[in-house]
Amino acid sequence: MTDQTRASLELLYNISRQLAGALDLHSVLKNILSLSLSNVGAERGTIVVLDDRGQPVDVAGIHETREINFTPQQLRETVERGLAGWVIQNQKPALLPDTSRDRRWLRRPDDAMERSGAKSAICVPLMARERLVGVLTVVHPQPGFFSLDHLLLMQAIADQSGSAVLNSRLYDESQRKARVMTALAEGAVALNASLRQEEVLQRILDQTNHALQTEVALLALIDDTHQELVFRAATGSQAQHLIGDSIPLNRGVVGRVAADGRGVIVHSVPARSADQLTGLEVHALLCAPVHAHGHILGVLEVINPPPSSLTSEALLVLTGIGSLAGVAINNSQLYERVEATNRRYRELFEDSIDPILITDWRGRIQEANRQAQQMTGYDGATLLKMSISDLHQVNRAKLGDNYGRLTQSGTISYESQLRTNKGNQIPIEIHVHRAQLDSSDYIQWILRDISERKKLATLQDDMIAMVYHDLRSPMANIVSSLELLNNMLPQQDHSLTSVLAIANRSTERMQRLVSSLLDIRRLEAGQAISNQELIAPQTLIHDAVEAVRMMADGKQQSIKTEVPEELPSLWVDPDMIRRVLINLLENASKYTPSGGKLGIGAQRVGPYLQMWIEDTGPGIPQADQERIFEKFTRLTSPNAPKGLGLGLAFCKLAVQAHGGQIWVESHQDIGSRFAFNLPVAEHR
Secondary structure (H helix, E strand, O other): OOHHHHHHHHHHHHHHHHHHOOOOHHHHHHHHHHHHHHHHOOOEEEEEEEOOOOOEEEEEEEEOOEEOOOOHHHHHHHHHHOHHHHHHHHOOOEEEOOHHHOOOOOOOHHHOOOOOOOOEEEEEEEEEOOEEEEEEEEEEOOOOOOOHHHHHHHHHHHHHHHHHHHHHHHHHHHHHHHHHHHHHHHHHHHHOOOOOHHHHHHHHHHHHHHHHOOOEEEEEEEEOOOOEEEEEEEEOOOOHHHOOOEEEOOOHHHHHHHHHOOOEEEOOOOOOOOOOEOOEOOOOEEEEEEEEOOEEEEEEEEEOOOHHHOOHHHHHHHHHHHHHHHHHHHHHHHHHHHHHHHHHHHHHHHHOOOOEEEEOOOOEEEEEOHHHHHHHOOOHHHHOOOEHHHOOOOOHHHHOHHHHHHHOOOOEEEEEEEEOOOOOEEEEEEEEEEEEEOOEEEEEEEEEEOHHHHHHHHHHHHHHHHHHHHHHHHHHHHHHHHHHHHHHOOOOOHHHHHHHHHHHHHHHHHHHHHHHHHHHHHHHOOOOOOOOEEEOHHHHHHHHHHHHHHHHHHOOOEEEEEOOOOOOOEEEOHHHHHHHHHHHHHHHHHHOOOOOEEEEEEEEEOOEEEEEEEEOOOOOOHHHOOHHHOOOOOOOOOOOOOOOOOHHHHHHHHHHHOOOEEEEEEEOOOEEEEEEEEEEOOOO
């Protein structure tokens, strides 16, 4: 046995011994490179590992004793166009005595003559089970350094190492798949372990790093308002400054992924690409959408991942994490919105000027704000042991049994008496509606102290009673005196009769006011109308026009009547309905400027007779058209006539007491039309 043969056998034995106990792929590659360089005297070397499709999955490089790092772009160029690429395509070894004279050598800037210049190189395929599993390249800075013996030795090393590389690659793939599956399984648990958005975003990137063995990952969410992607989380010290930065939705790879909803692999990112980030040099990237329920929320981006993560499998993993992330982010957003709503409700609940109580559907008190405690005189702990019916008489007629009517309508209001801790009773107005709190159904009770309003109403009623009783007797005396004067004065003196007529009309107006005050009290008390008789509507309208004629003439206003001859009679209190018409016609004259037009008319509408009064005044705002029929309500415009605000309240009560309805149709700056219906009396 020659010395050379013995040395070769010893080399192969050492290779087998060193590789036999190693399974970590990168460690195996470094061992092969170290043995190769030391045995052929090379200065540097690289070894590229290929998958079953011929795509690079890992690479190792050594220059003397220093490891070499490869960018994804350099690796792609090497396996596609360099010497290693030729060996991969032909599955044959190659010896290059002078790299500057061989087209198979991929020239880089470092190969220029003024720098490293020409070299000699050997590249051999790594085969295992008749499959190409990698390619091994060694380089010496001196052209012609390597001989055929060196080539044969390198091929022997490659043949001995092929199986070890394949086994390590398969082991690494199995470990990676196990790691990925574990990461996805753990990710599903980890991502849903918190509902705080900041924690959720950080967990997403932690799971991404763990699954793809990367250092830099970014998560950007879509801002619909500004149509941009905003980086909300980042891993890696070099990327932390990017949090808060934004990219328009129509720019770069991330913008396209957000728009299309499909993940991409970019092996080489151009230096001037929109995907280059401030303070971070981007060579390659993986990007997948983050979506939930068919809606894209953002993107998940991995920057400069290892070659083993630039695969379709890695993209599938990133897409899976993106899907999990989308659900987690959506849940966290919903949670934060609910939390914000609950906080806002709590603030409104406690800061409300109104006492508020929350009960369950049995009426048991669950919550009470400070104002409720102050009004009732009970502390919070005591109130939580009570029922709402302990505090006031619940209006079952309005709320229904078991508060059933609250499920069909919005807010229900009624008045009652609050029983306080000291035994006092406070008149209150209660507004009740159902409320959703923490995904549960409750009832909210808002209590309003109406003591002052009740006192005011009592004072108003007392004033009305006083005015009626104090005016009735003097008015009767005035009427009697005017009748006596009318009989005593000579009828030929027109000046005296004119003055007397004015006094009569004024007393008639005062009598109508006093009668209306009395009628309001009677009708509000629910007393029935007793003085009903048949009367023609033409008579009522004629009397009303004559009563207002002098007032309209004084303002140069015309009165147009539209009364058909054939109208059914009415069964009404003639004096009361006459006063309704006079009130409406007087109001029309008051609010209509001088020279304006008034109108009054009647027509049959089915079983009703409809009467109306029109004017060309300033009109009534929409917001006031309902409340003007309430007692003591008057319009607040600067030019509005003064009054007590009782006329329309009387009209409404009188019409409703006769089984009719009254309403107003008005447009500002055009005029108003008051109308009311009364049942006809055909069968009487």
